[in-house]
Amino acid sequence: MKKRKLIARICADGYLGLVLALMYLPIFLIIVFSFSGTSRFSFSEGFTLDSYRQLFDPELNGGLLNALKYTAILALSASVISTVLGAFSTIGIYALGRRMKKITLTVNQLPMINSEVVMAVSLMVFFAAFSAVFPQGMTRLIISHVAFCTPYVVLSILPRLQRMDPNMYEAALDLGANPFTAMIKVVFPYIMPGIVSGFAMAFTLSLDDFIITQFNKGDTGIETLSTYIYEDARVKSLEPFWFAVFSIFFVVMFTLLLLVNIKRTQKEVKK
Amino acid sequence: MKKKFKFRFTRRAFAYPYMIFLIVFVVVPLVIILINAFLDDANKFTFQNFVEFFTDAGGGLTVLGNSLIIGLVTTLICLAIGYPVAYLLAKYHANSRVFVLLFILPMWVNFLIRTLSTKAIFMAMDVELGMGTVLFGMVYNYLPYMILPLHTTLCSIDHSYIEAAEDLGADKMTVFLKTVLPLSVPGIVSGITMTFIPAISTFAISEILSSSKIFLFGDAINMHFSKTTNSFGVGSVMSLVMLVLVVVANVIVNLTSKDEEAASVL
Numbered sequence: 001m002k003k004r005k006l007i008a009r010i011c012a013d014g015y016l017g018l019v020l021a022l023m024y025l026p027i028f029l030i031i032v033f034s035f036s037g038t039s040r041f042s043f044s045e046g047f048t049l050d051s052y053r054q055l056f057d058p059e060l061n062g063g064l065l066n067a068l069k070y071t072a073i074l075a076l077s078a079s080v081i082s083t084v085l086g087a088f089s090t091i092g093i094y095a096l097g098r099r100m101k102k103i104t105l106t107v108n109q110l111p112m113i114n115s116e117v118v119m120a121v122s123l124m125v126f127f128a129a130f131s132a133v134f135p136q137g138m139t140r141l142i143i144s145h146v147a148f149c150t151p152y153v154v155l156s157i158l159p160r161l162q163r164m165d166p167n168m169y170e171a172a173l174d175l176g177a178n179p180f181t182a183m184i185k186v187v188f189p190y191i192m193p194g195i196v197s198g199f200a201m202a203f204t205l206s207l208d209d210f211i212i213t214q215f216n217k218g219d220t221g222i223e224t225l226s227t228y229i230y231e232d233a234r235v236k237s238l239e240p241f242w243f244a245v246f247s248i249f250f251v252v253m254f255t256l257l258l259l260v261n262i263k264r265t266q267k268e269v270k271k
Numbered sequence: 272m273k274k275k276f277k278f279r280f281t282r283r284a285f286a287y288p289y290m291i292f293l294i295v296f297v298v299v300p301l302v303i304i305l306i307n308a309f310l311d312d313a314n315k316f317t318f319q320n321f322v323e324f325f326t327d328a329g330g331g332l333t334v335l336g337n338s339l340i341i342g343l344v345t346t347l348i349c350l351a352i353g354y355p356v357a358y359l360l361a362k363y364h365a366n367s368r369v370f371v372l373l374f375i376l377p378m379w380v381n382f383l384i385r386t387l388s389t390k391a392i393f394m395a396m397d398v399e400l401g402m403g404t405v406l407f408g409m410v411y412n413y414l415p416y417m418i419l420p421l422h423t424t425l426c427s428i429d430h431s432y433i434e435a436a437e438d439l440g441a442d443k444m445t446v447f448l449k450t451v452l453p454l455s456v457p458g459i460v461s462g463i464t465m466t467f468i469p470a471i472s473t474f475a476i477s478e479i480l481s482s483s484k485i486f487l488f489g490d491a492i493n494m495h496f497s498k499t500t501n502s503f504g505v506g507s508v509m510s511l512v513m514l515v516l517v518v519v520a521n522v523i524v525n526l527t528s529k530d531e532e533a534a535s536v537l
Contacts, residue, residue, distance in 0.1 A: 118514055
């Protein structure tokens with residue numbers, strides 16, 4: 001009996017390992033062959049750091065650096081705005097009457113469940129219809145990113161607010177705080193974890209977005225990382241330069257995500 | 272009493288800017304799409320766009336059919352691969368978060384980077400780009416979205432149900448079919464919507480992995496709204512069709528997971 005259990009366990013881990021291997025194989029191959037200096041997936045030229053050297057070639061990296069700059073500006077401003085907007089409005093939504101609360105939360109869910117193409121297209125048509133109010137470029141991009149990020153911020157703060165003892169706020173008022181002070185000193189510290197995770201979510205969502213940015217960037221020359229990759233690497237085939245860029249991306253992303261999550265797990269274990 | 276009224280009023284007021292924001296930037300754009308669907312090139316009222324789409328004049332209906340089939344196949348493959356993964360993870364590795372995390376992580380790497388990497392590998396291997404490569408790319412992309420909700424649901428199943436079934440004499444297969452599987456239905460449904468809806472409406476994956484040979488619904492919407500084609504009317508009808516699919520999918524999700532989810536959100 002024990003032996004059968006062991007075999008079952010080995011089969012299970014074998015299957016899980018196989019799926020993981022397949023999921024990570026493309027990433028692994030890109031990283032390995034980023035040291036080949038070619039995009040033919042062979043070491044015909046031997047081991048070389050050529051593709052990484054190209055990162056410092058101003059002719060090749062100009063577009064990339066430009067895209068990185070816009071990506072950072074967009075992700076930072078969109079996530080800060082949607083976190084502030086989301087934090088205040090969640091407190092407001094929580095205090096709304098039952099009916100209004102339900103309606104607001106339903107509309108709030110729309111950008112999350114809606115197909116990204118439809119949301120992108122609807123915003124594009126909307127901006128075109130009111131182009132006098134919303135000039136092409138960053139304004140449109142920030143607004144559209146805030147529109148799809150804020151719902152996630154609201155939904156990450158709301159559960160914490162619901163768990164908060166309403167007496168805490170009342171107590172602050174009884175002790176002489178005005179509503180504003182009570183909010184800053186009592187409510188905000190309590191919902192802070194929700195605000196932080198909402199911010200992180202908004203930031204990654206904005207960073208990762210392609211479809212909504214692609215439709216709303218207009219022709220002012222603004223490219224984010226996603227749209228730049230799409231424009232550049234889709235037409236030409238993947239050049240060695242991109243192998244290096246992707247490899248750096250994979251390594252940085254995975255290290256960051258693993259670190260964040262391991263830290264979170266440790267915190268939970270301590271609790 | 273008066274003070275209490277005032278404080279409730281001030282707190283509610285924090286929601287008003289966002290409510291206006293939602294109306295202006297979420298509801299109004301969708302209404303404009305709705306209006307556009309009934310307008311012709313000269314901005315006159317017409318049903319022509321609907322006629323054109325539903326009689327398949329521009330091939331829109333065929334594209335929708337193809338997308339639904341590809342979406343369905345993608346979803347089924349993801350479910351077939353993902354359910355065992357989620358099940359085994361919940362059974363043997365419920366406590367090791369990092370192992371579970373490895374299956375979810377690819378979700379956070381830009382999908383264009385992943386798709387272009389797979390394309391480069393296929394091209395180096397001389398694999399012909401077509402239906403097979405598109406399906407691979409789709410499954411590769413959406414598998415984490417299937418595993419995540421399945422894993423959450425499977426982990427939250429109360430173990431005493433399984434023990435009770437075992438105590439009552441059910442063999443392993445029966446335990447799975449009669450307790451685990453029915454209890455994981457909410458996860459299955461939400462996994463299906465999380466893969467199916469994006470799979471039928473993406474436009475870059477099929478374009479990249481088939482060298483623009485395979486045309487999906489997302490590509491079609493993209494094309495109708497591009498500057499060269501400029502047929503917003505038919506594009507709007509297609510967006511509405513997509514919106515209907517999204518709403519139907521979410522109604523189904525809400526019906527299956529009514530008890531837990533609805534209570535926690537509201």
